[in-house]
Amino acid sequence: xxxxxxxxxxxxxxxxxxxxxxxxxxxxxxxxxxxxxxxxxxxxxxxxxxxxxxxxxxxxxxxxxxxxxxxxxxxxxxxxxxxxxxxxxxxxxxxxxxxxxxxxxxxxx
Numbered sequence: 001x002x003x004x005x006x007x008x009x010x011x012x013x014x015x016x017x018x019x020x021x022x023x024x025x026x027x028x029x030x031x032x033x034x035x036x037x038x039x040x041x042x043x044x045x046x047x048x049x050x051x052x053x054x055x056x057x058x059x060x061x062x063x064x065x066x067x068x069x070x071x072x073x074x075x076x077x078x079x080x081x082x083x084x085x086x087x088x089x090x091x092x093x094x095x096x097x098x099x100x101x102x103x104x105x106x107x108x109x
Contacts, residue, residue: 003031003034006028006031007031007034007035010031010032010035011035011036011037014039014041015032015035015037015038015039015040015070016066018032018035019032019069019070030075033073033074033075033076034075034076035076036076036078036079036080036081037079037080037081038070038071038074038079038081038082038083039081039083039085040063040066040067040070040083040084040085040086041083041085042059042063042085042086042087043085043086045059045063045086046059046086046087050087056087060086060087060088060092063086064088064092064095067084067095067099068095071099071102074106076106077106077107078106078107078108078109079103079106079107079108079109080108080109081108081109082099082102082103082106082108084096084099
């Protein structure tokens with residue numbers, strides 16, 4: 001199958017799952033980097049941990065690390081959609097500012 005078709009398949013998955021497909025084979029390892037839609041939707045996790053502050057803090061750190069891992073390895077020159085959806089307050093403004101800069105650098109449409 002051509003890489004373009006594989007990228008189309010990956011585009012239909014949540015970003016977390018698309019990145020994990022890189023473990024399938026060497027050929028798949030970097031295909032997710034060609035996705036132009038980066039949607040980091042953490043609402044499902046938030047719903048599960050909302051009542052436990054300790055677990056919520058741990059999940060928040062995992063979420064932040066996941067976003068950083070993806071944007072630090074991302075190689076496509078443009079992004080069509082860049083969406084962050086998680087419970088982050090002003091204590092996380094430094095991270096949010098860096099993600100906004102990433103979006104600007106990638107000319108998010």
